[in-house]
Amino acid sequence: MAPLAPFDLPAIERRIIELWGTYEVEYRSLHGRRPGEDAGGGPPKPSFVFFDGPPFATGLPHYGHLLAGTIKDVVPRYWAMNGYAVERRFGWDCHGLPIESLVEDELDVHGRAEIEALGVPKFNAACRAGVLRYTQEWRKVVERMGRWVDFDDDYKTMDPTFMESVWWVFAQLWEQGRIYEGHRVQPVSPLLGTPLSNFEVAQGPQERNPKTGKDGHKLRDDPSITVRFELEDEPGTFLWAWTTTPWTLPSNLALAVHPDVVYAKVRVVETGELAWIEPGLLAQYQERKRVGETQELERRKGSELAGLAYAPLFPYFAEYREREDGSRWAFKVVVADYVTTDTGTGIVHQAPAFGEDDFEVGKREGLPLVRPMDLNGVFDERVPEFAGQRAKQADKGIVLKLKDAKQLVDQDVYRHAYPHCYRTDEPLLYMAISTWFMKVEDMREQLLANNDEIHWVPKHVGSGRFGNWLGVARDWNLSRNRYWGTPLPIWRCDEDPADMVCISSIAELERRAGLEPGSITDLHRESVDDISFASERTPGGTMRRISEVFDCWFESGSMPYAQNHYPFDPSKKQYVEDNLPADFIAEGLDQTRGWFYTLHVLSTALFQRPAFKNVIVNGLILAADGKKMSKRLQNYPDPLGVVEAFGADALRAYLISGPVVRAEPMRFGRDAKDTKGLIVRDMVKAAILPLQNAYNFLVTYARADGWVPTRETLSARPTSELDLWILSRVQSFVARLRGEFEAYNLDNLVPEWLAMCDELNNWYIRRGRRRYWRGASEDDQDKREAYATLYRVLVTIAHCMAPVLPFFCEHLYQRLVVDVGLAEGPDGDSVHLQRFPVVDESLIDLELERQVARARKVVGLAMALREAERIGVRRPLPSLTVASRDPEVRAAVVRFAAEIESELNVKTIEVVEDDAGLVSLSAKANFKVLGRKLGKKMKVVATAVEQLEPARLREILEGGSVELEGEPLSAEDLLFHRAPLPGRVADSAEGITVVLDTTIDVALEQEGLVRELINRIQNLRKGSDLDVSDRIELAVTCAEQTKLFGALAREDLRGLIQAETLASVLEVNPGSGGHTHQGEDEIDGEQLGLGITVAPAR
């Protein structure tokens, strides 16, 4: 086997990446052959279908991406190792606001007017040029993390093939009648003349609200006016309504009251005016001296006021007063639950085009949608008096006009948090904007039914957050008034807006527009906006494209089809249909209502199936201090820096080991101050070094011994119990890993491995150490089996941890298998082309595993006793007594007596059943057993139990019973506790009692001293850089009156020293020095001198 090299994990990983590249391992994992090689005659691999959710490439990858990327790698690697072809194409989300915002900044053009002045072609060209700016960095990081994903055969949402499929998807929905034009109230930046997304609104100026102490939108002072509306059927009686947006009053169409709130009709004494208002709020007006004394005349609930007709404030939209059938239409009182009595009058002015609540009320009441201004907030000629004025500037004129007309009850200023434009800093206007919807509400049942087929990790996201969302799914607003995106393929007649066609392919557009086939090579706005054609339905009409583009979620949701240019590419058509739903996807919790939702909605609408079968939802990664990771705060380490310091394997293992793979947030760090990623170093120590150490151990001795593995090594059945045990343990480990992988529970993989590691290093190797070290000449069967077993264990581990630790496992596999010429078959050159180990049930012996666990328990207890007594393990003790009523425990101790004796350095072990005389016994009631039986009597019985005499307890323990408070009790109703008797070196736990005999005679003392001496000699050997197999000539110097000198007089102990330290010569007090390596040391305070010289090879 190859000699040991210095251990540098990141360097190992870089070499493995090279190796994968040289051998084209990734390609072969997917295709089962090398590039350009004949596929061969065998059946193709079955597919395991993975969909990659596309990230925006406008930023650099952060830990959230690395986490998702790790999940997206671990799972596919597992299935690939089970013989599946796992296609992993990287996806890029190219469209949408992030890139448009960046480009707006770079070009310094903001808003509709400036962009259109620059020209959509130039703007989009800049977006196209800039959107993939970080792809190389992405690739570097993703590859360095060990994630296998195909960047060459990637998909981009801006590819014409992708966009054409999006058109097709949309056309299917159009055919189904799912697409309709509607309105939605959105915030608009008047100077930019464009609606803003929530994201942009949130970027607006923020300010701390002194009242609530919380950050929120910037505060502003708006006019707060109270206006009187005269009842038509009761002239002289008014409704007092409140608003902070006078500019919406010309568009007033209704007044809203809360159905359950009681309103009062009052007479203002001074003026004689009759008015309706909520009485509590009236009192506030009076407190502020805005309204004089009143007399209350009548009270009515809001629901009773509904339907009252009032005279319009302004004449502009009087035509909506009545419908054609003469029924009242607008300018009436309506009810609305959102009305509050916190401020104002309890009667709220309604302009359906200018508020979300107003819009909903208007929709319910069938009110017209009146929006007499453009997106810049400038009044049009439908409001002639204010035409050309901007909304907020018109406030003053409107208030003045109302004042002149004596329609103003009160004028005040209202300070509140209000969203402002992130760019121009001016207040946003909410207004109804035409948008395109997909009908989703009628699909709820089917969406829920399909969701039942999805395996969610964690479960609650599927049933809770996602399921609830599906249950109340709203129609999907899928158009955006933007530039860089897939254009909606709707062409509309300029003569008749109802005359529309939906284009489903490039070919269709070319045909309709009379263009040469193949002449359209791109589908962005600059390429298709100018294409027009004659209407088929409207004579003389011209069809022109509407201006909207798709919400980019629609594009990522179309990815199962669009990444394969479905249905246009005949070679992929069947493939796409066969591969829906995908077997597996994984993204962050924030995608629940994003990508998860859009995938689900579209596949349900198009194919009546879910889009994926299994999904792992990961949580958000926070910095070590619990805050969001922030470049400014520098509260997290650079990802590549961490990888180059500690290795990608360790980072991967760390990332998938916590609840973050079950959608819970994770703090990245060891503690709040760990901004260097030291936690990842901890993972190196916990998960990788032990494996490296085990490997080192094998190689060190195998090389010294000239042991070489053969093919038979991996299948021969050993005879030693220790070997049989570790083989069983490893198979159980494989079985558990498989269970976790198949349940998509990644968080248990590393903990299972750590437990396995402990058994391997701290019992199997520790206990077996001497088996390997018997001198190069000895070649007995047991030694060969020891090597073979350890080798086999390491090879199995290299296979089954490969999905999690792809680098180090590959490294081990190369060293253990490939380097020694044991790689088999065409796929023998990488562990990732190997099969994941199949559980070998014939090797599993659960009883043996339990027995070893019990033996280890006994050892642990006894070690603790030595610790408490301050007796080092090098000092032999005469005996250990183990007492237990559990026959299994006694059997285990007998079975492994030699191991336990050796581990604890005791000469004999005595096993007994009864621990009387060793420990004192006490008992408590077993609440779990008795609670159900006794109910309320539980407490008195429990007290009585604690007062039982130890003698009675022993009787019960031996099968007797007792009656307390009228209740018969036997051993299983009690929990026994054993405490060491004074003077006894004893301890008890879990029904096992161990007692150490610490009386030693001279012989034992001498043996202990010699073992101390051996330790000092070994330290000197190590300090002198001797090879483990070097033979030495040894001299020990010590005073003749010391105990050690006495010990050295014993022939047997001198033999022990020589055997343990490979000393061919042992001289005691030879006089002069003359050795090449010398040392001074002490044992029990007695000084001694050591000298060693490497003996000439024989």
Add this chain to the structure above:
RNA sequence: GGGCGUGUAGCUCAGUUGGUUAGAGCGCCGCCCUGAUAAGGCGGAGGUCGGAGGUUCAAAUCCUCCCACGCCCA
């Protein structure tokens, strides 16, 4: 404001159908072991189980309310 989560040792997290000594790892301190080890073992200190009520013989666990944090939606 609504939905879904989370809150247990200094940190990261386990904690079975409710059952009486609430565990592990890391970190800290002490001791021990070691010719595989960038190691390992044993022990110790460290908990009002977010808070308040309630149900129950018995609550970290079930219920209600509140507080804090996260994500999403308003």
